[in-house]
Every structure is written in structure tokens, then in C-alpha cells.
Amino acid sequence: QQQVKQSPQSLIVQKGGISIINCAYENTAFDYFPWYQQFPGKGPALLIAIRPDVSEKKEGRFTISFNKSAKQFSLHIMDSQPGDSATYFCAASPGLSNYQLIWGAGTKLIIKP
Amino acid sequence: KAGVTQTPRYLIKTRGQQVTLSCSPISGHRSVSWYQQTPGQGLQFLFEYFSETQRNKGNFPGRFSGRQFSNSRSEMNVSTLELGDSALYLCASSQAGDIDEQFFGPGTRLTVL
Numbered sequence A: 001q002q003q004v005k006q007s008p009q010s011l012i013v014q015k016g017g018i019s020i021i022n023c024a025y026e027n028t029a030f031d032y033f034p035w036y037q038q039f040p041g042k043g044p045a046l047l048i049a050i051r052p053d054v055s056e057k058k059e060g061r062f063t064i065s066f067n068k069s070a071k072q073f074s075l076h077i078m079d080s081q082p083g084d085s086a087t088y089f090c091a092a093s094p095g096l097s098n099y100q101l102i103w104g105a106g107t108k109l110i111i112k113p
Numbered sequence B: 001k002a003g004v005t006q007t008p009r010y011l012i013k014t015r016g017q018q019v020t021l022s023c024s025p026i027s028g029h030r031s032v033s034w035y036q037q038t039p040g041q042g043l044q045f046l047f048e049y050f051s052e053t054q055r056n057k058g059n060f061p062g063r064f065s066g067r068q069f070s071n072s073r074s075e076m077n078v079s080t081l082e083l084g085d086s087a088l089y090l091c092a093s094s095q096a097g098d099i100d101e102q103f104f105g106p107g108t109r110l111t112v113l
Helices: none
Strands: A004-007 A010-014 A019-025 A033-038 A045-050 A056-059 A062-067 A072-077 A086-092 A107-112 B005-007 B010-013 B019-024 B031-038 B042-050 B053-057 B064-068 B074-078 B087-094 B108-112
Touching (some): A004 A086, A019 A107, A033 A062, A045 A056, B010 B019, B019 B087, B031 B074, B042 B064, B074 B087
Parallel strands (some): A010 A107, B010 B108
Antiparallel strands (some): A004 A019, A033 A086, B019 B074, B031 B087, B042 B053, B064 B074
């Protein structure tokens, strides 16, 4: 019940296209859903995050869509660029003052020029 | 503002040895979390410290321990190293323990031979 399932494992998108990564969770107590971006040799960096009280959040080319009833959330990267090539992780926080993140397995995104 | 720093960046140890990793959070941040990242298990939460107190602990054996000092710097220790402890160990800090304000360091790459 603590798992966060992420798909696909890898994704190749043409420059200018839309990249979509999906995550699903079971624990309805999760109340914070971030997406992190990680480049080789670096730690993860927070990209965008959402709380369950909204269904969508947009920051620049990055959008999170959140479906509370389906217990799913997704990351959309519009106008994907080669610099977006990285590994993306979704995560969720159990809430209730439980200060930890439960992570998805990661998606390796490659943007082809 | 300087980011989260971790030392050393790379470490090679042999089975049975012990190791201590260090994390210096962003100035003013009082919470430090530790995560283990491996290709097989992904990112897993180890523990979180706030104002020198461990608030949360992940599902790791007692060989993994940590502490936080009055200046918020944190150390984690792994005793009796096993081959499976080879991983990237990531430290993240946040100002007041808010889960949505975590900033990650570059990690310490531990190799156990």
C-alpha cells in the first residue's frame, strides 16, 4: 500500500513533442505528490509538485495532472527539448507528519533532436 | 546560498568495514533526510532528523544509523558493510521539515567490495 508505481520505464520523444509519464498509488493518505528530475551524477531536483485539492498544476512547460478518484497522477512536458533528457521520478508523501517520500522507480527520458 | 553538500563524493570499502557519510544542509535548514538509491530498489528512505531528533525511520536494518548535530549537519553510519550496501546515498535538507521544500545534495557513491 506504500508503493508508487511509475510507467514507462523509459521513453523516447522527438524534440518539440509531448512527454508523458504516469504514476499510480494505493495509499489514500498520501497528500503530497512531487516530480523530481535527476541528471547523471547529480541528486534529484524538485520539478513540480501538487496536493490532492487541485486536479492540475502548470509551471512553464511542465504540468501535473492529478486524478484523485483513480489514484493516479502524471507529468506532461510540453515542447520537449534535448536538455530535458534525464531520469524523472514521481513520489508521494504519506502525510500525517510522516516526513518521508515514497518514490516511483523512475523513467529515463530521451529527447531526440 | 550554497546548496546541500555531501562528503566524501566517492568511497570504496570492503565487506565488514564501517563507513560514515557526512551531509551539510543549506544554511538555515533544520531538517535532514537520507535516502539510498540503487538500480534495483530505486530510492528508499532511510531516516529524517529535525533539530537533532530522529523523527522518522525507514525500513532498514539497525546497521544503518544516523545523527544530527546542533549546527544541523548530519552523519549517517553503516556498520558491518555488505555488498548490497553499494549505492548512492543522498541527503536532502529542508528549512522546517516541510516535505515540499526538500533540496538534495549530489550524493555519496559507496562501493563495497
